[in-house]
Amino acid sequence: MQAELTIGDFSRITHLSIKTLRHYHRVGLLEPAEVNPDSGYRYYTVAQVPVAQTIRRFRDLDMPVDEVRAVLKAPDGSARDALIAAHLDRMQTQLAQTQSAVESLRALLTETTGAAVKIERRTLAPTAALTITATLERSELVDWWAGAMAELPDRLAQTGLERNGAPGGIFANSLFTDDQGEATVFLPVAAPTQPVGTGLGRARIASVPGTEVALARLDGSHRDVDRVYAALGSYVAELGLDGSGPVREYYLATPANPDEWRTEICWPIG
């Protein structure tokens, strides 16, 4: 025997509000067992309680409704587990980001004058390089960067070429102004004396152009990289220089501990 529960009963049992239950009906996430065609009254059964609980748990973790639906409809356990694992991963990332945002805020508040960023001018020579390029959303940038940076040394070994300097990245302005654009990471190499074959996957041999830049070094993690960008951008603007080219970064040291990273941030000048 299926006990018929009104929406109010079901709400009390599941701790999902009535408004929320109606919403979940509208979007097809949790359909009442029965709807009276005359009155429109929704009726649920006790068998639906565990489903509602599962939904609540996932929504508490901010899993999007569409994804919760996918989890509930997943054909088998492994598909389900994969979706859940993916979401827990995202949660993990988000927790780390929040943690880092808190630290960043603390730094901003405790800092008395704003540690001066030392800016120098430098002329970067053009070079050949092993490159990976993609057009992507700003939000994908960090993950993409890590993957591409990890791939480059393996590809380099395939080419048999000599490495010729610190790895770098080039980032289109639109990545910042419009939240999407082209990014490149590269490993400088001595110019190849003969053509390099295929089989390098997404990696390519290309030339990285020379340019004059305003440059500042960032010691530590990229948590506060925006402060360096701000210093450089302000410097270039105050001098009335044309800084319209894409920004470039050189990764002098990237050990496991991000606090020990050393990076050069380069803002191109005219």
Add this chain to the structure above:
Amino acid sequence: MQAELTIGDFSRITHLSIKTLRHYHRVGLLEPAEVNPDSGYRYYTVAQVPVAQTIRRFRDLDMPVDEVRAVLKAPDGSARDALIAAHLDRMQTQLAQTQSAVESLRALLTETTGAAVKIERRTLAPTAALTITATLERSELVDWWAGAMAELPDRLAQTGLERNGAPGGIFANSLFTDDQGEATVFLPVAAPTQPVGTGLGRARIASVPGTEVALARLDGSHRDVDRVYAALGSYVAELGLDGSGPVREYYLATPANPDEWRTEICWPIG
């Protein structure tokens, strides 16, 4: 000399997207230093860069725009610090909730059959009690509960009355169905032989009515309290009982470690 920056320049320097900058202008969070009245072009100055950075930091922490505005306009450092501290507190709470939601999900997934909840029937006798009652939003409930529970013993000492049983709480259905309603916490006392004076603040002497209930014990934190509610509600519904009264809880033990709490959850029956 104030360097005039176009919205694109300013976007690159601050890492706020152009759309976001326009939005912040619309809502008055960050106004351009100048707007060309003919073209509508926005112009910013380098002096605005630090302000933009501060905004970005706070928004990264999900501080609502209205609050960021309040922080920026705070007349003095202490008002500002108070707003920031309040927000960091909320962040802390939220991190804890996320943590607990993850654990709760893990529990739901690893649990094989769903630990059976033992349900018994009991008749609760009416009693006099020292009570604190409020109408509140569901989201305020936990904080309010902690404050009121902490206050009750002090108030009891003021009355000179004898405690007569475990503290409890009574929660209106609308708290769950409609996200707001009346909540009461109480400390049972022997019926006072003479009127109790005023000066008890928000606490009152009142009578807690008797009722018959379906009851289950929750050992551990209230993280998974909804599972007990679900078991009781399903039980009552399946037996076709009228369970429309407000839910009641008794706090048998609330030591510092929430995993050692013991609570009786009572679903009233007709």
Add this chain to the structure above:
DNA sequence: TTGCTCCTCACGTCACGTGAGGTGGC
């Protein structure tokens, strides 16, 4: 019969993002 529960529908919220259609500045 009363009043409590339930219903729909249209709109609001929050912090932007999207996209059409158009104009200004070097």
Add this chain to the structure above:
DNA sequence: TTGCTCCTCACGTCACGTGAGGTGGC
């Protein structure tokens, strides 16, 4: 002059919440 940057305006997104106005069921 071209095309790149900038503009407005209306609407969309996400997960509901609000509120008006009305009806069903015990």
